[in-house]
Amino acid sequence: MLLVNEKDLVVPGQVLAENEYYPGRGTFKEDNRICSSFVGLVSVRNKKINVIPLQSKYIPKRGDVVIGEITDIRFSMWGLDINSPYTGLLPASEVFGKDKRELESVFDIGDVLLLRVVDVDEVKKVKLGLKGRGLGKFRDGILVYITPTKVPRLIGKRGSMINMVKEKTKCDIVVGQNGVVWIKGEAGMERIAEKVILMIDREAHTSGLTDRVRELLDRLTGVEPDIQVEESEGTEKPEIPESEDFEEGSDESEDVVVSPESEDFEEGSDESEDLEVEPENVKVDSPGSESMEEGTDTPDAEEGDGEAGDAEVKDENNSER
Incomplete structure (x- = not known):
C-alpha cells in the first residue's frame, strides 16, 4: 500500500x-x-x-559523461574537480597512449574538459578518459553548478527545456551528468542563461516551471510573448498544460548530455578527431559504437560496381559480334 x-x-x-x-x-x-x-x-x-x-553531491559511476576542471598536475596524470567528494584522475596514457610528453603542453591547471568516467574502484578512485564521441577541451565560456539530481529536469523531456534556453539565448550549452553546465555565447546572453538555469535548479520540484522559464527568457531577452487569444473577443484564454513532469528519477534522461556545437570545443584525443558531434542533445554511445563507426568502408558495394562494369564490357563485345 x-x-x-x-x-x-x-x-x-x-x-x-x-x-x-x-x-x-x-x-x-x-x-x-x-x-x-x-x-x-x-x-x-x-x-x-x-x-x-533536494540537495546532493555527485556520486560517480562508470559510463557517466562529466565536465571537470583541472586542479592538479602530477607525474603521469591530471587531477580534476568533478563536483564530487571524490577527485577525478585522467591518466596520461588516456591521452598520449605509450608516448611520453609534457603534461602541461596539452592540458594545464584551470582547463575545462568533457570526459567519460572509465572506472570507479571500491575506494571511489575515479578514473577518467577522453576516448569517445565529442570528448575534449572547452575554450572560454562559463561554468554553472547545479544539483546533479536535477540535471534531467534542466534537460527536459527529449531536451525540450535546454533547447528552449539555447534557442532564446543563442548560446552553446553542454550539461554534464555531474551537475556542471558549460555555457558559451555573448557575455550578456551567458548571464541570462546562467540565471535561468539556476532558477530551474531552485524550482525543479514545482509545477508550471516550463511556462515560468519561457516568460523569464522572453522578459530578459526583450522578446514580446505571443498572444494567441485576444481578451476582447470575450473568450477565456486556454490554460497551457505543464509539458514536463518532474523526471529526475527517470532512467530515460539520466544519460542525456548536450553536446557542443561550436568551434569553442577541442577534441582531446586523436582517436576521437574523426568523430562528429551530434547537433542536438545526445545520448552517449557505448564504446562498442565507435568500432562500428570506424569500419564504415563498404567493400561489397565496390565489388558490385566492378561486376557491373564487367557486364557492360560483355554487352559491348556481344554487340560487336
Whole structure:
C-alpha cells in the first residue's frame, strides 16, 4: 500500500509504502516497510519508489559523461574537480597512449574538459578518459553548478527545456551528468542563461516551471510573448498544460548530455578527431559504437560496381559480334 503521493516532500525515516512496492534510490526497506533516506521528493515508477534528494553531491559511476576542471598536475596524470567528494584522475596514457610528453603542453591547471568516467574502484578512485564521441577541451565560456539530481529536469523531456534556453539565448550549452553546465555565447546572453538555469535548479520540484522559464527568457531577452487569444473577443484564454513532469528519477534522461556545437570545443584525443558531434542533445554511445563507426568502408558495394562494369564490357563485345 502506497502511503505517499507522487512529488510529496518526505523526510528521512518516513514510511512511504508497504508490501507490494519495491525500494529504489534514496530509500531503504525495514521489515515490510519502505522508508526514505533523504529529505526529498517521491518518485514512483512501476511499483518502485525513489526519493530524489533536494540537495546532493555527485556520486560517480562508470559510463557517466562529466565536465571537470583541472586542479592538479602530477607525474603521469591530471587531477580534476568533478563536483564530487571524490577527485577525478585522467591518466596520461588516456591521452598520449605509450608516448611520453609534457603534461602541461596539452592540458594545464584551470582547463575545462568533457570526459567519460572509465572506472570507479571500491575506494571511489575515479578514473577518467577522453576516448569517445565529442570528448575534449572547452575554450572560454562559463561554468554553472547545479544539483546533479536535477540535471534531467534542466534537460527536459527529449531536451525540450535546454533547447528552449539555447534557442532564446543563442548560446552553446553542454550539461554534464555531474551537475556542471558549460555555457558559451555573448557575455550578456551567458548571464541570462546562467540565471535561468539556476532558477530551474531552485524550482525543479514545482509545477508550471516550463511556462515560468519561457516568460523569464522572453522578459530578459526583450522578446514580446505571443498572444494567441485576444481578451476582447470575450473568450477565456486556454490554460497551457505543464509539458514536463518532474523526471529526475527517470532512467530515460539520466544519460542525456548536450553536446557542443561550436568551434569553442577541442577534441582531446586523436582517436576521437574523426568523430562528429551530434547537433542536438545526445545520448552517449557505448564504446562498442565507435568500432562500428570506424569500419564504415563498404567493400561489397565496390565489388558490385566492378561486376557491373564487367557486364557492360560483355554487352559491348556481344554487340560487336
